[in-house]
Amino acid sequence: MVLHSEQWLELRRFRALHEAGLSISEIARQTGLHRRTVRKYLAGDAAVAPPRPSPRAGTRVQVLSPFAHVIDAWLRAELLLKGTVIHERLVAQYGFTGNYQRVKLYLQEARPRIAAELGIGPDELAGLHRRFEVVPGAQAQVDWGDEGAILAHVGIGKVYSFHMVLSYSRDPFCCFTTGQDLSAFWECHRRAFAHFGGVPKSIVYDRTKTVVRRHVAPGQAVPLHPEAVAFAGHYDFDIDVLAAYRPTGKGRVERQVTIVRDHVLAGRGFASLADLDAAFMQWVPMRRARTHRTHGEVIGVRAARDHAALRTLPARPYVVAARHLRHVGKDCLVAYDANLYSVPARRVRHRQLVEVRATAATIAIHATVADQHGETLLASHPRAVGRGARIVDPTHWDGLPDGHTRSTTAGDTAAQRHRPAGGGNSPLQALLNRAAAAQVVVDRRPLSVYDQIAGTSPFTTTRSYPKGTTS
Incomplete structure (x- = not known):
């Protein structure tokens, strides 16, 4: 007769009662077994062993048996390899048809066995922690x-x-x-x-x-x-x-x-x-x-x-601003987080120290000393996204030179009116005529005039020698 697990446990439970004097009939009545079965398994020379159910078709042992050596090899290479990964690889590479639970149950037995083979103690297995649960809103x-x-x-x-x-x-x-x-x-x-x-x-x-x-x-x-x-x-x-x-x-x-x-x-x-x-x-x-x-x-x-179960939000939000000190550049721009932001040119000077107050959405730039009205805010900008941006308010540059007074010309009309006749039409002469200096009228006078002014003898090209000498 084959005993079920529950019946076998009942027999072990009542063995002590039988030894204490409880009759076989009473034990059979409480366990639901026949008296002969009770007598057989409670006999002094009978070895009582738990019943072993016959293996069923499709059990995890039969499904995983052809792949056990593969899983063991993977575990020897990486002991903490996840069960989901093992299942995916078995399906993709070896055509495994079982579900993940089969693999999970096998790993419960295989992982400690492989760890013992590799000489890894229980303390060296990572990933163990205490699971906890909380109440709503906690x-x-x-x-x-x-x-x-x-x-x-x-x-x-x-x-x-x-x-x-x-x-x-x-x-x-x-x-x-x-x-x-x-x-x-x-x-x-x-x-x-x-x-x-x-x-x-x-x-x-x-x-x-x-x-x-x-x-x-x-x-x-x-x-x-x-x-x-x-x-x-x-x-x-x-x-x-x-x-x-x-x-x-x-x-x-x-x-x-x-x-x-x-x-x-x-x-x-x-x-x-x-x-x-x-x-x-x-x-x-x-x-x-x-x-x-x-x-x-x-x-x-x-x-x-x-x-x-959550707590109620406060009526007023709390805005966190990161505060940093920065210097103003010559172009009235302040650098923060790899971006540039403008400040009013009329209210700052070069290398002035200012405070940048940065939130997730805005950049506010404040002076370190309040003005006559008690104000410190110099400028406020939306925060730039990314790096290398330049956020400029055009009104901040009012009063700075913008180059509108600079001008150029292709010629001098006044000089052209005094240009002498017969100046020539060569390219060099046309280039010279563009310069105002080329239009200056120069008087021509003989060199003797300069000799008279300097009080020297006239310049001659004939050289004289003393008497008695030869050239």
């Missing part, structure tokens, strides 16, 4: 993505993607910028809060310089950037800074960076940052309609609960 995670030269064809050399993901629902937000400076970083936060309709109770960051003032040794308190403290205080959320080299602490947003890159950017062309932002917003409804593999719910349904 947490969001933030990260940057480097999208490279995706807009190089329109003159923008570098594009970055900012990501924020609500941890409970995995509802995403993404926008694209040309820089990762302080003003751009917190401006992206304001856009994310507007997208979600509220503020999470805490946000997880890695040790980026826009959040952390400086790096410290493990175990020490992390000093936060003053602007990060002010921004978090205004919007009423807590800053959670991860330990160094622990990207798994914000794995939800790390994964989101790759998802956006694959589903929004891959294989498409864009003409501006606005096109990139619009492409993401068009993809969001499709993302929210999917069932997430981890929490097993539709992302949009879970996101509704997440949004309802």
Whole structure:
């Protein structure tokens, strides 16, 4: 008689009771087995072993058996090779027909075995971390993505993607910028809060310089950037800074960076940052309609609960401006972030020190000393996109020489009126006639006149010699 697993477990459970004096009939009645079966397997000399079900057709052992040596070879070359990659390669290169779960179950057994063969201990296997879940509205995670030269064809050399993901629902937000400076970083936060309709109770960051003032040794308190403290205080959320080299602490947003890159950017062309932002917003409804593999719910349904638990946005936004000192050039232009911005020529001087206050959208240039009216603002411009741009307000150059008084002429009409007759028509004479000096009337007089003026004897060409000499 073949025992099922549940029946075998019941027999082991009641063996102690039989030894304690419980009758075979009572054991048979509780287990549902025949008394002879109970007597047979509870006999003192009978070896009780768990039943082994007969292998079924299509089990993972039979499906993966022809490919086991291939998987083992891949694991010996790269022990932490992902199961999805192994499944893709088996399908593409070897015609594997099984599903990913078969590969996943096999890797649970094969990976420790290969690690033991290679002499790799359990402590050396990377990627182990504690999974956590949060309640709605409790947490969001933030990260940057480097999208490279995706807009190089329109003159923008570098594009970055900012990501924020609500941890409970995995509802995403993404926008694209040309820089990762302080003003751009917190401006992206304001856009994310507007997208979600509220503020999470805490946000997880890695040790980026826009959040952390400086790096410290493990175990020490992390000093936060003053602007990060002010921004978090205004919007009423807590800053959670991860330990160094622990990207798994914000794995939800790390994964989101790759998802956006694959589903929004891959294989498409864009003409501006606005096109990139619009492409993401068009993809969001499709993302929210999917069932997430981890929490097993539709992302949009879970996101509704997440949004309802967020804190209310403050009535007044907090605008972060990066402040830098710069000198005014001779052309009344101030350089900032590889671009040039004009200031009024009547209010500045060459090499004057001014303060540039940069937000994600504007550049404001202020004097370091207020004028008689208490004003410091010199100029305000929209922030340039990319590098090498020159943003100029033409009125800022009022009063500077513009060359309108300069003039040229092809000849001197007054000199032409005094030109003597018979001047000749040769090309050289025509060239000489263009110069006013060529038209000066010169008197002709004999050389004797100059001798009389100087009081010298007349100049002669005959040389005289003393008497008695010969030439």
